[in-house]
Amino acid sequence: MKNTKKQIxxxxxxxxxxxxxxxxxxxxxxxxxxxxxxxxxxxxSASHINKGDxxxxxxxxxxxxxxxxxxxxxxxxxxxxxxxxxxxxxxxxLLCTAxxxxxxxxxxxxxxxxxxxxxxxxxxxxxxMIPLYLVIMxxxxxxxxxxxxxxxxxxxxxxxxxxxxxxxxxxxxTESAYLDGANDIHILTKIVLPLSKPIMATxxxxxAVQHWNSYFPAMLYLNDSRKYxxxxxxxxxxxxxxxxxxxxxISSALNIVATNYKYAVIIxxxxxxLLIYPLLQKYFTKGVMVGAVKG
Amino acid sequence: MKRNxxxxxxxxxxxxxxxxxxxxxxxxxIFVIPFIYFILFHxxxxxxVIVSFQDYNIVKGFSGSEWVGFKHFEKFLTDSYxxxxxxxxxxxxxxxxxxxxxxxxxxxxxxxxxxxxxFKRVVQSVSYLPHFISSVVVCGMVxxxxxxxxxxxxxxxxxxxxxxxxxxxxxYFRTIFTTTGIWQSAGWNSIIYLSALTAVDQEVVEAAxxxxxxxxxxxxxxxxxxIAPTVSVMLIMQIGKLMNLGYEKILLLYNxxxxxxxxxxxxxxxxxxxxNNDLSYATAVGLFxxxxxxxxxxxxxxISKKVSETSMW
Numbered sequence: 234m235k236n237t238k239k240q241i242x243x244x245x246x247x248x249x250x251x252x253x254x255x256x257x258x259x260x261x262x263x264x265x266x267x268x269x270x271x272x273x274x275x276x277x278s279a280s281h282i283n284k285g286d287x288x289x290x291x292x293x294x295x296x297x298x299x300x301x302x303x304x305x306x307x308x309x310x311x312x313x314x315x316x317x318x319x320x321x322x323x324x325x326x327l328l329c330t331a332x333x334x335x336x337x338x339x340x341x342x343x344x345x346x347x348x349x350x351x352x353x354x355x356x357x358x359x360x361x362m363i364p365l366y367l368v369i370m371x372x373x374x375x376x377x378x379x380x381x382x383x384x385x386x387x388x389x390x391x392x393x394x395x396x397x398x399x400x401x402x403x404x405x406x407t408e409s410a411y412l413d414g415a416n417d418i419h420i421l422t423k424i425v426l427p428l429s430k431p432i433m434a435t436x437x438x439x440x441a442v443q444h445w446n447s448y449f450p451a452m453l454y455l456n457d458s459r460k461y462x463x464x465x466x467x468x469x470x471x472x473x474x475x476x477x478x479x480x481x482x483i484s485s486a487l488n489i490v491a492t493n494y495k496y497a498v499i500i501x502x503x504x505x506x507l508l509i510y511p512l513l514q515k516y517f518t519k520g521v522m523v524g525a526v527k528g
Numbered sequence: 529m530k531r532n533x534x535x536x537x538x539x540x541x542x543x544x545x546x547x548x549x550x551x552x553x554x555x556x557x558i559f560v561i562p563f564i565y566f567i568l569f570h571x572x573x574x575x576x577v578i579v580s581f582q583d584y585n586i587v588k589g590f591s592g593s594e595w596v597g598f599k600h601f602e603k604f605l606t607d608s609y610x611x612x613x614x615x616x617x618x619x620x621x622x623x624x625x626x627x628x629x630x631x632x633x634x635x636x637x638x639x640x641x642x643x644x645x646x647f648k649r650v651v652q653s654v655s656y657l658p659h660f661i662s663s664v665v666v667c668g669m670v671x672x673x674x675x676x677x678x679x680x681x682x683x684x685x686x687x688x689x690x691x692x693x694x695x696x697x698x699x700y701f702r703t704i705f706t707t708t709g710i711w712q713s714a715g716w717n718s719i720i721y722l723s724a725l726t727a728v729d730q731e732v733v734e735a736a737x738x739x740x741x742x743x744x745x746x747x748x749x750x751x752x753x754x755i756a757p758t759v760s761v762m763l764i765m766q767i768g769k770l771m772n773l774g775y776e777k778i779l780l781l782y783n784x785x786x787x788x789x790x791x792x793x794x795x796x797x798x799x800x801x802x803x804n805n806d807l808s809y810a811t812a813v814g815l816f817x818x819x820x821x822x823x824x825x826x827x828x829x830x831i832s833k834k835v836s837e838t839s840m841w
Contacts, residue, residue: 254647
């Protein structure tokens, strides 16, 4: 392939390559610059931010904004909450999704067709926001962690991806375990799950990112501000520009502008995602591909 | 597969059914929790849409509330504001489709023309990243960049324009919403097309080369037709989703002065139902949206079956 390409490396082709590189470089800059800009402003000094001359590199580097962010109590509280919601939520997601995917992956599961329809219907039909809210209210889950982690316990789409992956495990393995007297619970925990580490890793990442980034369920179901996850606090500070916390007093005292503080909060919220991004990248394409295979 | 076929003797259907259920016993045990989950958080809410035919009262509950028939439906169908919501929902979606749909395809085609190397990997990594950034952060960036002292206005000022309060004018909302949507998803959505492109038969590409087809011609006549099935399936899926819009982002970006173009059915349901506690009315509006969405989805799938013999189910 490479050789043939070189043979017919015409003028037009070279022209195309140059344009292609330029266009894609611009795309990459558009995708990357906003985040980068947030970062360099968050560590620049107030006078430069007010002047607005920060473009490529931070100016008058200072970490005061971060000091304030890290001293803001509600950010710590919400960070802790988000970690708890993400941890517990993802654990529940993985357990429930696997428990749903495994029986449905087995051709000899009696009633498999009916149950598959029972589950996939929920991808296309739902009761809507208010009926779900009423159910959660009637279950007494309002203002508890369960309202955050239970309603989204299984993503049907992810479940289908996992089921497809379980189906790829050779049946000879499970067959022989049967002959040795193992039951399906043993087979799921001792054979299927250990063989499915890549897909479980993908699911862990998908679900965890989803929990980390979600704000709407918390907005709907939580009314105690001490239970708020990071994204709600982030919304108050960054989107609505609310500076009612001690942050504002300190910031005026230390000569930090609001922008600085807001951008530092954004960075603090995004850093965990950036840290696991290489991992995410390794697994997510796989997830997308498996999902593309019709369920 | 083999195990359940062994005993499938037609004359003894009943006993073999029992045997099969018995054999699946542990699978049922495993399935209990997911089953309860779907009943509680999916089927109960479906049943809960009956409140749209009631004047729901929290104290009286589902069974005690008064039945009012189609009162709420009549109310919103005759309300001109409701039709504004429908228009906004559809327009925001259609703009998203018109601009947001071709861009990932173009991106994938261009990326596919790059040699595998550092540059390709960097462009890919960087363009997938926004998909993992939360709506709150994205909207936070948007509101701050578009603020009167934000990045965009500083650029405008540099070129001698006055600052514009973009988020306060309804005429800018659709552009802002669509653009940020593309920024978030273009890279991610290109993955599926990129993978389809790797399956293109290299012999066909080489044959086209030998016939003197240039790069653009090869993209136009070889690459694009070979990913056409993927493209049509994705398009139909998008059309099927036309009524379900990322309202979480709208809730973060809109305000009273931009309701004219920004208020959509879901955001209205949220305000009426959760904020104003008008639960039955909001449920009725939401139900209307779900039904239209379902009709769209089913017809899109029918068309897909006819056109490309692919379907979602």
